[in-house]
Amino acid sequence: MKNQVCSKCGEGTYSLGSGIKFDEWDELPAGFSNIATFMDTVVGPSDSRPDGCNKCLISFLGWEVAGDHIQSGAGGSDNDYLILNLHIPGFKPPTSMTGAMGSELGRITFVFETLCSADCVLYFMVDINRKSTNVVESWGGTKEKQAYTHIIFKNATFTFTWAFQRTNQGQDNRRFINDMVKIYSITATNAVDGVASSCRACALGSEQSGSSCVPCPPGHYIEKETNQCKECPPDTYLSIHQVYGKEACIPCGPGSRSTQDHSVCYSDCFFHHEKENQSLHYDFSNLSSVGSLMNGPSFTSKGTKYFHFFNISLCGHEGKKMALCTNNITDFTVKEMVAGSDDYTNLVGAYVCQSTIIPSESKGFRAALSSQSIILADRFLGVTVETTLQNINIKEEMFPVTPSQIPDVHFFYKSSTTTTSCVNGRSTAVKMRCNPTKPGAGVISVPSKCPAGTCDGCTFYFLWESAEACPLCTEHDFHEIEGACKRGFQETLYVWNEPKWCIKGISLPEKKLSTCETVDFWLKVGAGVGAFTAVLLVALTCYFWKKNQKLEYKYSKLVMTTNSKECELPAADSCALMEGEDNEEEVVYSNKQSLLGKLKSLATKEKEDHFESVQLKSSRSPNI
Numbered sequence: 001m002k003n004q005v006c007s008k009c010g011e012g013t014y015s016l017g018s019g020i021k022f023d024e025w026d027e028l029p030a031g032f033s034n035i036a037t038f039m040d041t042v043v044g045p046s047d048s049r050p051d052g053c054n055k056c057l058i059s060f061l062g063w064e065v066a067g068d069h070i071q072s073g074a075g076g077s078d079n080d081y082l083i084l085n086l087h088i089p090g091f092k093p094p095t096s097m098t099g100a101m102g103s104e105l106g107r108i109t110f111v112f113e114t115l116c117s118a119d120c121v122l123y124f125m126v127d128i129n130r131k132s133t134n135v136v137e138s139w140g141g142t143k144e145k146q147a148y149t150h151i152i153f154k155n156a157t158f159t160f161t162w163a164f165q166r167t168n169q170g171q172d173n174r175r176f177i178n179d180m181v182k183i184y185s186i187t188a189t190n191a192v193d194g195v196a197s198s199c200r201a202c203a204l205g206s207e208q209s210g211s212s213c214v215p216c217p218p219g220h221y222i223e224k225e226t227n228q229c230k231e232c233p234p235d236t237y238l239s240i241h242q243v244y245g246k247e248a249c250i251p252c253g254p255g256s257r258s259t260q261d262h263s264v265c266y267s268d269c270f271f272h273h274e275k276e277n278q279s280l281h282y283d284f285s286n287l288s289s290v291g292s293l294m295n296g297p298s299f300t301s302k303g304t305k306y307f308h309f310f311n312i313s314l315c316g317h318e319g320k321k322m323a324l325c326t327n328n329i330t331d332f333t334v335k336e337m338v339a340g341s342d343d344y345t346n347l348v349g350a351y352v353c354q355s356t357i358i359p360s361e362s363k364g365f366r367a368a369l370s371s372q373s374i375i376l377a378d379r380f381l382g383v384t385v386e387t388t389l390q391n392i393n394i395k396e397e398m399f400p401v402t403p404s405q406i407p408d409v410h411f412f413y414k415s416s417t418t419t420t421s422c423v424n425g426r427s428t429a430v431k432m433r434c435n436p437t438k439p440g441a442g443v444i445s446v447p448s449k450c451p452a453g454t455c456d457g458c459t460f461y462f463l464w465e466s467a468e469a470c471p472l473c474t475e476h477d478f479h480e481i482e483g484a485c486k487r488g489f490q491e492t493l494y495v496w497n498e499p500k501w502c503i504k505g506i507s508l509p510e511k512k513l514s515t516c517e518t519v520d521f522w523l524k525v526g527a528g529v530g531a532f533t534a535v536l537l538v539a540l541t542c543y544f545w546k547k548n549q550k551l552e553y554k555y556s557k558l559v560m561t562t563n564s565k566e567c568e569l570p571a572a573d574s575c576a577l578m579e580g581e582d583n584e585e586e587v588v589y590s591n592k593q594s595l596l597g598k599l600k601s602l603a604t605k606e607k608e609d610h611f612e613s614v615q616l617k618s619s620r621s622p623n624i
Contacts, residue, residue, distance in 0.1 A: 006195060009199035010199065012201060012202060012204065012213075012227070013199035013200060013201055013202060013213075014199060014200060014202040014213045015195070015199050015200070019187070019188070019189055019190075019191065019194045019195060020088070020186075020187065020188040020191045020194045020195070021185065021186070021187045021188075022185060022186045022187075023068075023184065023185040024067075024068070025065040025066060025067060025068065025069055025070045026065060026067065027065060028063075028065060028070075031086055031087050031088070032084065032085065032086055032087075033084075033085040033087070034062060034063045034083075034084055034085075035062055035083045035085075062075055062080075062081075062082030062083055062084070062164075063082060063084045066182075068184060069182045069183060069184045070084070070182070070183050071180050071181065071182045071183070072164045072180045072181045074177055075166075077170070077171065077174070078118075078166045078167050078169075078171050078174055078175060078176045078177070078179075079165060079166065079167055079168055079169060079170050079171065080165070081163050081164070081165050082163065082164045082165070083161060083162070083163050084161070084162040084163075084183075085159055085160070085161050086159070086160045086161075086186065086188075087157075087158075087159050088157070088158045088159075088160070088188060088191050088192070089157055089192050089193060090155050090156065090157055090158075090191075090192040091105045091106040091152050091154075091155050091156075091158070091190050091191055091192065092105070092106075092155060092190055092191075092192055104151055104152070104153060104240055104416065105152045105153060105154065105155060105190055106151075106152040106188060106189045106190035106191060107149050107150060107151050107152060107188070107189050108149070108150050108152070108160060108186070108187070108188045108189075109147055109148065109149040109150075109186075109187045109188075110124075110147070110148060110162075110183055110185065110186045110187070111145065111146070111147045111183070111184040111185045112143075112145070112146065112148070112181060112182060112183045112184065113143055113144060113145040113146070113181070113182050113184075114139060114141070114142055114143045114164075114179075114180070114181045114182075115142055115178075115179060115180055115181075115182075116141055116142045116166070116176075116179040117176060117178070117179055118166060118167045118175075118176045118179060119140065119141070119167055119168065119169075120140070120141065120164065120165065120166045120167065120176070120179045120181075121138055121139070121140045121164070121165050121168075122138065122139045122140075122143075122162065122163070122164050122181050123135055123137075123138045123161070123162070123163040123164075123165075124136050124137045124138070124148065124150070124160070124161070124162060125160070125161040125162075125163065126150070126158060126159070126160055126161070127158070127159040127160075127161065128154075128156050128157070128158060129156050129157050130157065130159065133159070133161060134327075136150060137150075137419055137420060138420075139420060145184070148418065149418060150417065151378075151416045151417055152190075153349075153378070162181075162183065164180075164181045166179045190240075200244065201222065201227065201244055202214075202222070202227070203215070203216050203220075203222045203227055203228060203229045204227045204228065214229070216229035216243065217229060217231075218238075218261035218262070218263065219231055219232050219238055219260070219261040219262030219263065220232070220238075220243075221238060221243045221244065221245065221246060221248040221249055222243055222244045222245070222248075223245075223246070224244065224245050224246075230246075231262070232248075232249035232258075232262040233249060234257075234258070235251065235252045235256070235257050235258050235265070236249040236250060236251050236252060236258055236262060237249070237250055237252060237258050237259075237262050237263060237264055237265050238250075238262045238263065249262070252265035252382070253265060253380070253381045253382025253383075253389065253390075253412070254382040254383065254384045254389070255267060255271050255382055255383035255384055256380060256381075256382050256383065259318055259319050263319075264319040264379075264380070265319070265380055265382075266315070266316075266317075266318065266319030266380050267284075267314070267315035267316070267380060267383050267411065268315065268316060269283065269284040269285045269287075269288050269314075269315040269316045270282065270283055270284075270285075271284070271383055271409055273385055273407065273409075275407065278474075278476060279474070280406070280407070280471040281471055281472045281474075281505070282409055282432075282469070282470075282471050282472070283468075283472060283504065284314060284315055284316075284432065284468065284469065285316065286440075286468045287314050287315075287432075287441065287442075287464070287466060287468050287469070288313075288314060288315050288316035288317065289322075289441075290311050290312065290313050290322050290323050290324075291311070291312045291314065291441060291444050291464065292309070292310065292311055292312070292444070293309070293310045293312075293444040293445070293446070293462070294307050294308070294309045294310075294357065295307065295308050295310075295446055295451060295452070295453070296308055296451075298451075298452075304358065305358070305359060306356055306357060306358050306359075307356070307357040307359075308354060308355075308356060308357075308452055308453065309325070309354065309355045309356070309357045309370070310352065310353070310354050310376075310444075310453065310460075310462070311323035311324060311325055311352070311353050311354075312351070312352050312430060312444065312462065312464075313350070313351045313352070314351075314411060314430065314432075314464075315383075315411070319380070321349045321350050321351050321378065322349075323349065323350050323351055323352055323353050324349055324353070325350070325353035325354065325355040325370070325373035325374075326355065326370050326373060327355070327370060327371050327372070327373050350375040350376065350377055350378045350415075351376075351377040351378060351379075351380060351413050351428070352375075352376040352377035352413055352428045352430075352460070353373060353374065353375050353376055353377075354372075354373070354374050354376055354453075354460075355370045355371070355372065355373045356370070356371050356372040357369070357370055358370075358371070374426075375415050375417060375426075376413070376415055376426050376428050376460050377413030377414060377415055377426070377427075377428040378413075378414075378415055378416055378417075379413065379414045379415070379416060380411075380412075380413055381412040381413060381414055382412055383409060383410065383411050383412070384409075384410055384412075385407040385408065385409055385410065386410070387410060389410070389412045390412065390414070392412050392414075392427045392429050392459060394410060394429050394431060394461060397449075398447040398449070398450075398461055399431060399433075399445075399447060399461075399463045402433055402434075404434060404499075404501050405501075406434045406470065406471060406501045408431050408432060408433050408434075409431075409432040409469065410429055410430070410431055410432070411429070411430040411432065412427070412428070412429055413427065413428040413429075413430075414426075414427050414428075415427070415428075421457055421458065422457065422458035424458075425458075426458050426459070426460065427458065427459045427460070428459070428460045428461075428462070429459070429460070429461050429462070430462045430464055431461070431462065431463045431464065432464050432466075432469040433463060433464065433465045433466075433469055434465075434466075434467070434469045434470035434471070434501055435465040435466060435467060435469070435470075436467045436470065436499065436500055436501065436503075437467075438465050438466050438467060439466070439467045439468075440466070440467075440468070441466060441468075442464060442465050442466025442467070442468065442469065443464075443465050443466070444462055444463070444464050444465075445462070445463045445465075446461065446462060446463070447461055447463075467503055468503065470501055470502050470503040471501075471502050471503075471505075472502060472503065472504050472505030472506075473496075473502035473503065473504065473505030473506050474502070474505060474506060475506065477496060477497055477500065477501070477502045477505075478494050478495060478496050478497060478508055479494070479495065479497060480492050480493065480494050480495075481493045481494075481495060485516035488515055488516060489513055489514070489515060489516060490513070490514050490515070490516040491511055491512070491513055492511060492512040492513075492514065493511050494508045494509045494511070495508070496508065
């Protein structure tokens with residue numbers, strides 16, 4: 001470290017001056033403290049003992065620098081704690097992220113390995129504003145060389161502590177002196193009073209202001225071609241690790257949007273889905289306030305009862321993390337603690353968080369005790385009807401099958417903090433299900449097979465049933481009922497489909513009154529038409545009958561005229577009877593066709609003769 005020299009960046013480049021990296025260990029760098037502590041019995045007169053104690057806390061150096069790493073020292077015994085502290089006065093966000101709420105301010109990463117033959121443990125602890133030190137992570141036994149990262153979300157004074165213990169069993173002799181931990185590098189980003197290991201290309205000012213470097217506004221990246229600041233496209237957020245090039249703008253997940261400064265992606269509580277040519281619109285605004293679930297009880301090996309308490313901040317609030325979990329609650333409410341101090345170290349804010357609640361009757365406390373608050377989700381991934389997003393999968397058998405055809409909507413979240421068991425961080429999936437029988441905030445539950453909300457400790461699942469999770473009502477969600485026609489008017493009513501699988505949206509149309517014609521009216525019309533048809537048929541029958549009579553008369557007259565001409569003799573001037581002779585000849589005409597046949601004949605315009613002639617009998621004397 002002592003051989004490293006800082007130099008100025010060249011033209012067109014800059015240094016953020018906010019990084020701290022320790023990877024050369026020829027001496028203990030500034031900001032570190034190195035100590036080992038153990039309890040030992042001091043022999044001698046009381047005035048020679050520290051504070052006159054019999055069993056005193058002895059301290060000395062516990063870590064040794066070794067060139068490319070720093071390692072635990074010998075210590076005074078195998079069960080002492082070897083402590084290494086790093087003090088950082090604060091963290092500041094990059095200029096492009098200034099003003100972002102609930103976003104990552106910085107991170108600390110260290111590379112280490114442990115070599116142990118017994119039950120050694122390495123603890124990584126964090127103290128905020130010198131109030132209390134909490135264990136963040138621990139590793140037991142031999143561990144291969146690996147890196148661990150801790151995310152910083154607030155600007156405060158931090159003290160990071162690495163504590164190594166070879167064994168927790170007291171020994172008179174040294175058996176595990178060769179057990180050790182090695183830390184190869186420690187890196188902190190966005191630290192106050194930090195330096196940079198390299199220079200970056202900077203955004204250049206306009207021609208009027210010269211070619212000096214200028215900071216980009218929040219949500220802007222540096223365009224490679226012009227080195228000018230340019231705002232990220234809509235629904236993208238700016239990476240905090242690099243702002244050079246358009247690739248620094250990362251697209252938001254499905255169903256999400258970015259804040260105005262492109263710092264985070266979030267859900268605005270509105271979701272749209274196309275299903276079988278039908279548009280489903282969801283509005284989860286009434287569920288944007290924090291939802292809570294306490295499951296259990298569970299019991300420790302000693303019989304102490306405790307509960308798991310979850311808070312869920314589903315959507316809205318411009319991406320602000322509204323779910324709060326606290327540690328060591330006594331008689332103060334969360335609201336009182338937040339109002340009393342903006343720097344309350346035991347307050348955890350996230351999209352989803354968990355606390356362990358110990359009832360007051362279990363330990364005789366004045367009030368319930370809350371502890372072990374952890375962040376389950378600090379980053380929103382997206383919302384979709386699909387059951388899988390970014391390697392987070394909701395299996396069908398986790399929750400009961402929905403009785404409706406309305407698809408469930410799934411919210412997916414991620415935690416940036418990794419653990420030994422969850423190397424990729426924790427994940428959370430919230431299944432929103434439409435249930436008209438559960439109004440208001442509804443009911444939150446966990447899988448029956450995983451009563452703690454998780455089956456592996458890394459991925460948490462929740463089912464949130466509420467009427468507010470139903471889609472907005474559309475014209476497909478109601479039907480009309482037509483009433484009877486009374487006095488020329490008919491009433492049409494509109495009613496919701498049963499069961500009703502929607503909420504809010506459009507209202508039912510007002511009942512409609514329209515003119516109509518009753519069945520009696522049509523019966524009267526039918527009777528009138530029938531009577532008219534009957535009269536018409538009778539009239540037509542009479543007409544054709546009379547016309548047939550006239551035709552019969554004309555045919556008869558024509559036949560008689562023809563026969564009279566045939567009776568004339570050539571020698572006679574006339575066929576008149578002689579005086580004294582009787583007319584004994586008779587002519588009879590017979591028509592055998594019926595009336596129906598005549599009508600049929602007239603219809604087909606057939607004009608055939610159907611008359612029969614009968615030979616006339618003459619009574620004339622043969623002498624004539």
